[in-house]
Amino acid sequence: MTQEIFVLGKSVRLLQPVEGGFRTSLDSVILAAACPAKPGDRVLDMGCGVGGASFCLRHRISGVLMTGVEIQAEYVDLAMKNVSLNGDTGRCEFIQGDIRSFRVSDPSQRFDHVLCNPPFLPTGSYMPSPDKPRATALGHLDDDIDLRDWIDCAFDNLKPGGMLTMIHRADMVDKIIQCFGRRYGHCEIFPLWPHAGEAAKRVVIRARKERRTPAILHAGLIIHNADGSYTDAAERVLRAGDALF
Numbered sequence: 001m002t003q004e005i006f007v008l009g010k011s012v013r014l015l016q017p018v019e020g021g022f023r024t025s026l027d028s029v030i031l032a033a034a035c036p037a038k039p040g041d042r043v044l045d046m047g048c049g050v051g052g053a054s055f056c057l058r059h060r061i062s063g064v065l066m067t068g069v070e071i072q073a074e075y076v077d078l079a080m081k082n083v084s085l086n087g088d089t090g091r092c093e094f095i096q097g098d099i100r101s102f103r104v105s106d107p108s109q110r111f112d113h114v115l116c117n118p119p120f121l122p123t124g125s126y127m128p129s130p131d132k133p134r135a136t137a138l139g140h141l142d143d144d145i146d147l148r149d150w151i152d153c154a155f156d157n158l159k160p161g162g163m164l165t166m167i168h169r170a171d172m173v174d175k176i177i178q179c180f181g182r183r184y185g186h187c188e189i190f191p192l193w194p195h196a197g198e199a200a201k202r203v204v205i206r207a208r209k210e211r212r213t214p215a216i217l218h219a220g221l222i223i224h225n226a227d228g229s230y231t232d233a234a235e236r237v238l239r240a241g242d243a244l245f
Helices: 028-033 050-058 074-086 132-137 147-157 169-180 233-240
Strands: 002-007 011-018 042-046 063-072 092-096 110-115 158-169 184-193 203-209
Touching: 011 050, 011 074, 011 158, 028 050, 028 110, 028 158, 028 203, 028 233, 042 147, 050 063, 050 092, 050 110, 074 092, 092 169, 092 203, 147 158, 147 169, 158 169, 169 184, 169 203
Parallel strands: 042 063, 042 110, 063 092, 110 158
Antiparallel strands: 002 011, 158 203, 184 203
């Protein structure tokens, strides 16, 4: 059973499961808004689900060429249906695959950008969801996969100087940077503040393959006003489809 949802002010249409499984969220929209791709760039969306981040990015930058890789076949099927819903035939492809083994065989086909929204909780720190599709989407059914696998996959599939854009929990910044090691540089950290004066719960991190440029800590974005409504800056990203930074 599926439902149709709309994001970016109803500019993007998505089919997703009615219950359970991965749910397209604010994180997917923000992830797409954070990617500084240009028309003609090739972009890989790792763990793409039904293609939420992919279609949001295509809406903002129609000239990008999207490839999504997703481990669950039912999500790949929905992503392919979403290609037709959004008129993106010929510009998006979605592949069933495991990010631990997904690698492009031809170096000339590596990507300019990689997007990912990895599972937030490390193995052993949660009670696995009883819903199998959701448990798979959250990384609960495979004890071997971890954050480094996502960062390794991005590195191996990026062109030299290509950019990884990731959204994750704010308290994982140190672990993400540790996984980068000396392989990535020009690291940009962009906090997402739930309300003014509150600690960030999410961050967007961008980094370039094989670069040594120093890190940048950006001012970030306040998501909500005191009354719970979106701030004007958040509205421009979440409704109008503006770039995050």
